[in-house]
């Protein structure tokens with residue numbers, strides 16, 4: 001079967017799905033106006049359900065017909081609940097909308113894009129969105145997340161169709177050529193990982209998606225799963241075809257109940273429509289998958305602890321080798337990737353490796369969904385090519401601090417990432433440039449702090465976090481983190497400060513070089529960056545900048 005014939009049959013299945021999908025009659029004369037109210041948990045947390053109910057109630061009481069579509073979030077989180085109205089073929093944004101604002105919006109004729117204090121004009125023209133380059137998040141906020149019709153109408157399953165038309169080696173070749181690197185943190189080349197699994201000889205292989213997303217200030221995986229679940233299913237199915245695996249697991253943290261519900265519903269619908277199962281779209285090829293829910297532990301995001309957890313054991317890190325690609329889940333060769341990594345693959349397959357590789361800089365190809373969090377006026381998701389500077393993200397997108405005070409430090413890459421002072425904010429955001437600053441890009445999370453932050457407290461917090469979340473398997477991490485918090489306490493108390501700094505640096509050196517995994521090995525990143533860039537917060541430490 002070639003890609004085109006498969007895509008044609010996709011359309012047939014989509015019409016079958018019309019029986020179960022809500023019909024949207026946008027574009028027809030006198031058709032109900034389509035109003036979009038996100039179902040993303042960031043919107044639900046600020047009352048999106050109540051807003052949707054209020055819109056329905058008001059419309060009914062005024063004799064107006066509306067079709068409410070529960071879309072994903074556009075990622076402009078400071079505007080949630082962001083309500084959009086389709087008018088003259090364009091979407092117009094209003095936000096942040098509270099249920100109490102709805103009467104006023106109807107009075108202002110928002111169904112015809114009427115003026116209102118909460119109006120932002122055409123959604124696509126809002127600079128925060130207009131300046132992005134959305135590839136992985138192209139459909140998020142646009143489509144009804146659970147509608148297969150919508151997914152197919154927006155280029156969905158085209159990558160899968162392409163993958164079904166070539167063999168595993170050719171799929172891996174495309175992924176390798178695209179330059180895609182893992183988005184979970186370690187930035188390992190995805191094609192090399194897949195090729196290792198493809199070449200491994202075994203009676204069974206697996207595909208595992210890491211949706212544990214434990215990093216502070218990160219939410220891209222959640223937004224993607226809640227806003228466009230089929231792209232993850234498509235990416236995992238392509239991985240299965242590439243390496244010869246017929247079963248996959250999405251490991252989602254228990255703190256993401258909405259993402260879990262959406263993924264489970266999407267898997268059922270994809271299976272019913274023949275995109276999963278024993279005979280994908282009549283191709284004779286098999287791939288199926290299920291959701292596994294984590295119990296809430298940061299270390300279960302580490303790939304080998306995650307595999308232990310899926311196997312029903314305590315989340316403890318495995319020594320490597322063997323790599324999961326050789327002996328992973330249940331001892332079988334396993335492709336294990338982050339949500340965003342898998343979700344990037346359909347674009348590579350559909351639009352070609354060269355298209356993807358042309359975006360980005362250096363060895364960091366494609367886009368990264370940066371997640372702006374902490375003390376920023378405009379927190380949210382910004383997908384752009386690698387190479388944007390940290391300052392552009394903080395100011396042009398983030399709008400500076402939410403408090404109105406000067407920003408002082410930004411932690412990049414989660415709880416194990418370094419704190420960057422203003423002097424380093426012109427760094428281009430790519431893996432290698434950050435490495436030169438002894439920093440990491442991680443999963444693309446930024447947490448900003450204004451000038452009221454106490455960096456000694458943040459350094460202590462890093463050690464304390466490690467002590468709580470350590471799996472306990474190796475001594476530098478299990479014991480070192482607790483001793484580290486104690487040393488920082490003594491340092492801040494002014495108890496022989498020079499000696500404590502020496503001790504702290506020596507301890508960090510031991511953790512970096514002696515820990516079994518990055519949990520213990522990277523906890524020194526936030527600690528030392530805080531000490532090096534903000535020594536004044538640690539008291540009168542004469543030699544803090546040394547080493």
Ligand SMILES: Cc1cc2nc3c(=O)[nH]c(=O)nc-3n(C[C@H](O)[C@H](O)[C@H](O)COP(=O)(O)O)c2cc1C
Nearest residue numbers: 182183184210212213214301302303337338341518
């Ligand atoms: C302590 C720790 C926590 C991690 N948490 C996550 C996580 O939540 N999500 C994730 O994708 N990767 C996480 N990783 C990285 C994974 O071990 C692994 O490198 C990644 O899932 C591989 O997928 P990728 O190649 O697509 O990035 C973590 C690593 C460590 C050491």
Ligand code: SF4
Nearest residue numbers: 471473474477517520
């Ligand atoms: S570094 Fe920490 S989390 Fe990693 S294996 Fe050692 S004890 Fe476990």
